[in-house]
Amino acid sequence: MVKIEKLPFPALEVTGTNYTAWVTNMELHLDSEEILGTIKDGNISTSHEKAKAVIFLRRHLDENLTHDYARTKDPLDLWKALKERFDNQKKITLPHALDEWKNLRFQDFEKVETYNSAILRIAAQLDYCGKPVSEAEMLEKTYQTFHKNHYVLQEQYRNCGYTRFSELAVALIIAERNNELLIKNHNARPTGTKAFPEVNATDIKNPEKGNYSYRGRGRGRGHNRGFGRGRGYRFNRNHERSNNPRGRGSNTWNRSDRVKGKETQENPTHKNEKVCYRCGSKGHWSHVCRTPRHLCQLYQESIKGKAKEVNLNEHLVGTTLTTSNTSDFMGDFDKATHQNN
Template identity: 60%
Template sequence: MTNVEKLQFPALDITSANYISWTTNVELHLGSLGLTETIKEKNTSTAQEKAKSVIFFRRHLDESIIYDYAQMRDPQELWKSLKDRFDHQKDITLPLARDEWQNLRFQDFDKVMNYNSAVLGIVAKLRYCGETITESQMLEKTYTTFHKNHITLQQQYRLRGYTKFSDLIVALLIAEKNNELLIKDHMTRPTGSKAFPEANAVDVKNPVKENKAFRGRGHRNYRGRGRNYSPQNRKSFQWPIRSEQPPKGKEHQGSTSQKREDTCFRCGTKGHWSRVCRTPAHLCTLYKESAKGKGNEVNLAEYSEGTTHLDASDFADDFDETAPTEA
């Protein structure tokens, strides 16, 4: 069953891999709760304080470890038993930390921050195991592990006379960021090349006046709703009439009827075109002769007092004269 309450720090693992950090966290939290005296020998803590300390221990132990120490009610006895069981980490950690410190080199890291984290981690292990690492040793480790191409740079940092390792790391971080900006600027625009013009740059010699009518979503001032849109402007607007397109509505109907009433140049009558004209040929001839002389109208019928006589040949071009006619 897992712990219901949220833990202040990770519980002690049965493998004792985190015993060093666990002991440090326990001492700090017991001090904040005023229970540090409960884990010391020959303490005079009350039963309530001891109970609180034991509850704190059990909450930050692995489930497999809790069963081994379930009968213990004295926090000082529990603390001593855990120390006897897991305190051998110093003997295991010390040779590994010494080897890491011996092989540590500044040139093996691509970032200054990564190197700083590695140094502080190794130094913390050595100091826990009883080894003393001074600031001068940390500085000398950094100076002597520079890359061979940075000999001049290493000498310049050494001549500055840093006494704290943190000051040297700050200077290296600043130099690293400046170098990154320098390389980025060079890669963006190589040496000898011109800068690209900005996309929204405006020519000073020929400034373009901003057209407020084109701020809408459409392509013209009467399309879309821009900042200057108002219903009154929409009502007052009239579509432009192009010369190549015929007008719509009544005007369009009038133009159509006008085309239909054009005069036929073959017979002179209205209402049809010459290619569909069915007027007899002799009437068309008379129309053309009268048009030349500008005489009377072709369709004017002259009649006397009697009835006008009309033959069948007046209505058909292919009239057969041999055919009998009615009296």
């Protein structure tokens, strides 16, 4: 496949909208190739220089324009034909540029850079059309089109005494960047609060490696490395077979769980010995009992023989209690409530 050569500047469009920029670029490149004299009247260029200039001109034309001037071999004739066809851009561009300059306002742009590009583009078009814009006119256009809420700000910039528009543009861009940074820092966290302190990385356990180090004495290598069968020893190999940690062939072994299971087998009633004397439930002590007070009073009355036996084996954590024979002491509960009233 033939490698397509990249053009040093855009080709002339068929509509001629970029004719002004194209002419400037073409003259500079022809001069750099020392063949600029081929497009001048009365030139005495050689045939080799003319052929080189024609090839260079055609390479930077739109495909449709290339077909229109395919039989033109003299670069001077091609240059005059293109000028006659597209040199009317001044008359076309001038009304549009004047209208843009009239409606140009600084407050209509969100970014200063966007406004800077727009005003310089319009000024270049007016200068090409023979209506140059001075630095003072660009400065005054910017001052007069500030937002009405920024009238104090525009007066401050006016009093700075800028003589070139580029100086004002740089000052506005710097102020805009500082304002954005100020808003960013303000919105980072509420006013009056401090940033969270950094967490010490040594206090965080790596979840990927697991926690295999436990304190305790026992046989093993090193200090606090978890090797050997010491007190509190625990081994977990990559959490394998985690769905069945107690099953056959499991790689999880916990000495404390094993000892606990052994005690349970030797004394099956050991767990059932924890009975709360306040409510009569099993499984917790009185100092951690969460049974409501009125239900505890009913239980205390029932064990004195004033009510039927109350079954309080099940209770809810919080403010409610679920019993198996609640209906047996609801009558006493209503009686106690009536006495209190």
